[in-house]
Amino acid sequence: MQDATDHRRPTTAPPQLQPALSATNLTKRYGDVIAVDDLTVALEPGSITGFLGPNGAGKTTTLRLVLDLAEPTSGTALVFGRPYRQLEHPSRRVGAVLESGDFDPGRSGRNHLRALALAAQVGFDRVEEVLALVELTAAADRRVRTYSLGMRQRLGLAAALLGDPELLILDEPGNGLDPAGVHWLRSFLRQFADAGRTVLICSHVLAEVAQTVDSVLILSHGRLVAERRIDELPDPARTLEALYLELTTREGS
């Protein structure tokens, strides 16, 4: 595992804290519609950030811009200081789960991971590791069409973890997970961040977010309307909801 802050190697790089993910004046238009509007954010390494906003606020579009699945209209999005496509081994730096349905229903979970592992130049032993980590080993040879939503979420997470990344981007990771799965995910993400790595989660489940993240970014109509540390909020679960509703409904009216 890499020390993301480079504290132990002051001679090779200046001891600056490079953001794991940054967007600068990021804008994406689809015709007359502005999906992402002049967004500027940076994620500090070792933190879990919640990315909140109503449906259509531009969260998923932002993730697609960061991951080079879509081209920004203007502005830049960088991961570890570089455009995503210029990363040497992207899967070793960034793991992402964008939708819980990104599988071929006719392929087994194991083969899904193996096909990705081959392209990522990751050994098949790592496939078994991540299968065990998300507790899918027993179901690994079944076709994904037989999986429950929660199992698909876990398979997506396993795929994102194949390259042992430093930044994890998850879109609605709790969807379909049972309470034990949600609890497991929360402690997994905490350990992940405590090891100096970075997590960005999109979610609508504010109570869960309040328990999981260190800070939140709230997006409305493509614009960043709030950036808060969770420990600044008294009684986070309640205040976060109040803040969210105030900011996102006022913007809409």
Add this chain to the structure above:
Amino acid sequence: MTAQLRSELLKQRSTRTNLVLLAWMVGIALLVVALHVLSFSVGTLARPDNQMKILGLGTSIGALFAALLGALSITGEFRTGTIRPTFLITPRRTRVIAAKVLASMIAGVGFGLVAQTLTAGAEAAGLAARGIHIELSSADYAQLLAGGALSAALFAAIGVGVGAIVRNQVAAVAGLCVWLLFLEPLLLGDVPTAGKYAPEASAGAVAGAIQSQIADSLIAPALGVVLLAAYAALADLAGSLLIARRDVG
């Protein structure tokens, strides 16, 4: 690039899509050959050029299914959404397309060989059953197999290009079927001077099998290879450029 190729080969093997395609191809090839061998008169079937025409059906069927295989290898990823993890791991998208072209060409060789072997075998069995002597030489069969495999491989590459351009699975499959089953036969029948340079007619020329109305105006096999390779290069280049530029939904 080898990493991406190995990944694509595993993708080809790990769903039933290609097996289902293969089963359909086998069924259609057998049906079409049986219809021809059983319905024509003994006098017609005894002529070597007619025996050759029936083998040409195998070339067309192999080409069609190889093209579908190539197209499905990319449109299937857009349909299921696996294109997202694929591009996340290999953000240089042209590499993904190149690997899909190679993997589909390898599978296409198999499809071409199966289609031609089956057509030739079914025809030989049918003719023997009706007591008709086979007028074709071993050189004819050699060209048929080698040419059928090569043109199916190139058609698989064309299919990947078409799939990358169109992205929608139904549109790509329908487009390829309409072109290969209806438009090109019409073109061959009505404007053979131009039609003989079209992809399916080129495949017929490469495999040596004579397509229906253009028996006398078939192009030379070598020119057929060059033309097919050019069509494949054009489709794949256009597909790569579009895939690299367009957003993934």
